[in-house]
Amino acid sequence: MINAVGRDIPEEIIKATGMQPFKGSFARNGEEYKKAAPTVRPRIDPTESKLVDSIADVLKKCGIRDGMTLSFHHHFRNGDKVVNMVMEEVHKMGIKDITICASSLGSAHAPLVPMMEDGTITNIQSSGVRGAIGEAISNGKLKGLAIMRSHGGRVRAIESGDVHIDIAFIGAPTCDEYGNMRANGGKSDCGVLSYAYVDAQYADKVVAVTDTLVPFPNLPASISQVNVDYVVEVDEIGDPAKIATGAAKPTTDVRKLMMAKYTTDVVVNTPWFKNGFVYQTGVGGASIASTKYLGEIMRERGIKMGLGLGGIAGPMCNLLEEGLIEKLVDTQDFDLTAIHSVATNPNHFEITGSEYANPMNKGAYVNRLDYVILASLEVDVNFNCNVVVGSDGVISGAQGGHPDTAAGAKCTIVITPLLQGRIPAICDECTAITTPGETVDIVVTDYGIAINPRRQDLIDCLKKTKLPIYKIEELRDMAYAITGKPEKVQFGDRVVGVIESRDGTIMDVVRQIKPYEWD
Amino acid sequence: MEVTSTAMAGTLESSDCQVTVEPGTGIDLSIDSSVINQFGKAIKKTVLETLDRLDVKDAKVTVVDKGALDCTIKARVEGAVFRASGYSEDEICSGKKLPWGGAIR
Numbered sequence: 001m002i003n004a005v006g007r008d009i010p011e012e013i014i015k016a017t018g019m020q021p022f023k024g025s026f027a028r029n030g031e032e033y034k035k036a037a038p039t040v041r042p043r044i045d046p047t048e049s050k051l052v053d054s055i056a057d058v059l060k061k062c063g064i065r066d067g068m069t070l071s072f073h074h075h076f077r078n079g080d081k082v083v084n085m086v087m088e089e090v091h092k093m094g095i096k097d098i099t100i101c102a103s104s105l106g107s108a109h110a111p112l113v114p115m116m117e118d119g120t121i122t123n124i125q126s127s128g129v130r131g132a133i134g135e136a137i138s139n140g141k142l143k144g145l146a147i148m149r150s151h152g153g154r155v156r157a158i159e160s161g162d163v164h165i166d167i168a169f170i171g172a173p174t175c176d177e178y179g180n181m182r183a184n185g186g187k188s189d190c191g192v193l194s195y196a197y198v199d200a201q202y203a204d205k206v207v208a209v210t211d212t213l214v215p216f217p218n219l220p221a222s223i224s225q226v227n228v229d230y231v232v233e234v235d236e237i238g239d240p241a242k243i244a245t246g247a248a249k250p251t252t253d254v255r256k257l258m259m260a261k262y263t264t265d266v267v268v269n270t271p272w273f274k275n276g277f278v279y280q281t282g283v284g285g286a287s288i289a290s291t292k293y294l295g296e297i298m299r300e301r302g303i304k305m306g307l308g309l310g311g312i313a314g315p316m317c318n319l320l321e322e323g324l325i326e327k328l329v330d331t332q333d334f335d336l337t338a339i340h341s342v343a344t345n346p347n348h349f350e351i352t353g354s355e356y357a358n359p360m361n362k363g364a365y366v367n368r369l370d371y372v373i374l375a376s377l378e379v380d381v382n383f384n385c386n387v388v389v390g391s392d393g394v395i396s397g398a399q400g401g402h403p404d405t406a407a408g409a410k411c412t413i414v415i416t417p418l419l420q421g422r423i424p425a426i427c428d429e430c431t432a433i434t435t436p437g438e439t440v441d442i443v444v445t446d447y448g449i450a451i452n453p454r455r456q457d458l459i460d461c462l463k464k465t466k467l468p469i470y471k472i473e474e475l476r477d478m479a480y481a482i483t484g485k486p487e488k489v490q491f492g493d494r495v496v497g498v499i500e501s502r503d504g505t506i507m508d509v510v511r512q513i514k515p516y517e518w519d
Numbered sequence: 520m521e522v523t524s525t526a527m528a529g530t531l532e533s534s535d536c537q538v539t540v541e542p543g544t545g546i547d548l549s550i551d552s553s554v555i556n557q558f559g560k561a562i563k564k565t566v567l568e569t570l571d572r573l574d575v576k577d578a579k580v581t582v583v584d585k586g587a588l589d590c591t592i593k594a595r596v597e598g599a600v601f602r603a604s605g606y607s608e609d610e611i612c613s614g615k616k617l618p619w620g621g622a623i624r
Contacts, residue, residue, distance in 0.1 A: 489556045
C-alpha cells in the first residue's frame, strides 16, 4: 500500500506488525486512546532492601526468561557500558528471543552482534543504530524486525502499549539505596536522564545500575524511588571520555560557515525572530556556527531567546550565561559545558522525553518551537528527509528528534551540503524517508537555499533578502550536473527494518542489502 | 597504446580513486567503489571510454574508487595507462613525452 509520502509499504509487514501506513503528520490529532500500565510489585515492608549484588542476581530476581523486552537509555552515548554488561549476563544464562527497546544504540554496542546471530536478541527497537549493529541488521542477521522510532515516537509507543517493557535497566550516574537517580555528581555524569523517565514509569521491573552509590536521599531526583524495584552497584557504567567531549572546535570549513550564515539569515528575516522566540539547534559544525552568528545579531538588536530546546551543547549554554537566552529545556547533553550547566544554572531545566516530543500527550514542547535547525543525509525534491539509512543502503543513523521537531516547529530548516563526496544530498528520491516533506520548510545548502512551495509566507519574507533562493529541483540539477544522476540502491527482498512515524504508523521500510549487480 | 609494465595513479583519499594498470590480454577490469550503489555503472562506463580513447586493447585494470568525480577518474586512468606504457614527464629518460593537449584531455 502506498502511504502519504509515496512509499510502498508491503502488505505482509502491515499484517505482521499490525501497524497502519503513514497517513499524514497530523492525522491522529485529537484521537483518544487509553494509556498502558505496568504491573507493580509494591514494597510495603520498610525493612526490605532494594540493593542487589550483581546484574546476574537482579536478572533472576526480575524473573528473566525467553522472549522478554529489556529497555535501556542512551544518555551515555558511545561511552555506555550498561547495555553490554546486562546483555552479557543474559547471554551467559542462555536466554533467547530478547527484544531490546533502547532510546538509541551506537557503535559502543557492537558486542550485541554475535547475540543477534545466535538468537539471544531477535528484535531491536531504537531511535537508530550505528556501526556494526546497523550493518548486521542490514545484512539480515536479526531474526525479527528492527523498528526505528523518533524520541517522541518511542515514548508514544511505550505509553500506548505498542511495546511493553518487562525490565528497564537505567544507568544512573548517582543513585541512593532506595533508587533515587540523578545524572550529576558521579563518575560518569551525563547531565540528564530524560529518555529513561518513561521506562521507569511503564516497565514492570525497574533496575537502577550505578557506579556511584550516594547517601539517601539523592535529590533532586531525575527518576524517583517510587518507580524503582532494585539498585545494583557496578564498577563502571560508562566511559566519561566518550560520554561527553570538551568544547567542540569551531569549524573553519568555508562551506559550513556559508551554510551557517544562510541559516542565520533565514532566521532573522522571518517574523518569529523577536523577543521570547523558541529555538532548537543541533551540534553539527554549521549548526554551532549559526548559533554564534545568531548570538551576534541578538546582541546587536537586543533580542532575547525565550527558550532553547532539545539536545544541548556548549554554545547554547554560553548564550544562557550571557543572558541572551532566558531558559534552556534539556533532554540530552552533548558536552561537558552542557552537563555542568544543567547541574548548576537555575534556568537550565531537565525535561522528560514525553514533555519534549511525544505526539500523543496533551502538548509537547516541540509544538512550541518557532525554529528548529536540523541536518539530513538526503533531501528529496518533495522535501522528505532521510536521516537513518546511508546512501549505501545500510542502516547507519538515528531518527532522534528529527521528525518530532520538524512537525512541531513553525519554521523547520534543514542544513545539508549539496554533495557528500560524490553523493548528491538533494535527490529525486531518498533511499528511505524518516521525516515527511510536509513538515520541512527550508533546505540550506552551500549552493543556495530552497523553500518548500507549501510555505508561500516564507517565500514572501525571504525573497526581499539577498539569500540565493532556488527551486529545490534546481539544487538537485546543480548536484547531478557535477556527480551524474545516481542509480537507486539495489536492495534484496526481505524487509529488515521499519521506520516508524512518530504517531506509530509506517513511514518506510528498510530492506536487506545485497551485493551490487552490474547488469 | 601498449601496456608494458605495471603502474599506478591516484590515491585512496576521499573523492579520489586509485587506478592500477598491468599487462594483460583483452580488458580485464575490476572496480571497487565507496559509491558503487549509486555510480557503479557510471564509473565502469567512464573507465572503459577512457581506455578506448587511449586505444588500450590489452590490460588488467584495477580501480579502487573513493567517490571520485568523472573528471578525476579519467585523469587517474590516463595517468596509470601512460605510466604503464613507458611515458613520462622527462622525455630524455623515457624517449616518450606525455601528450599534453593531445590524447590527454
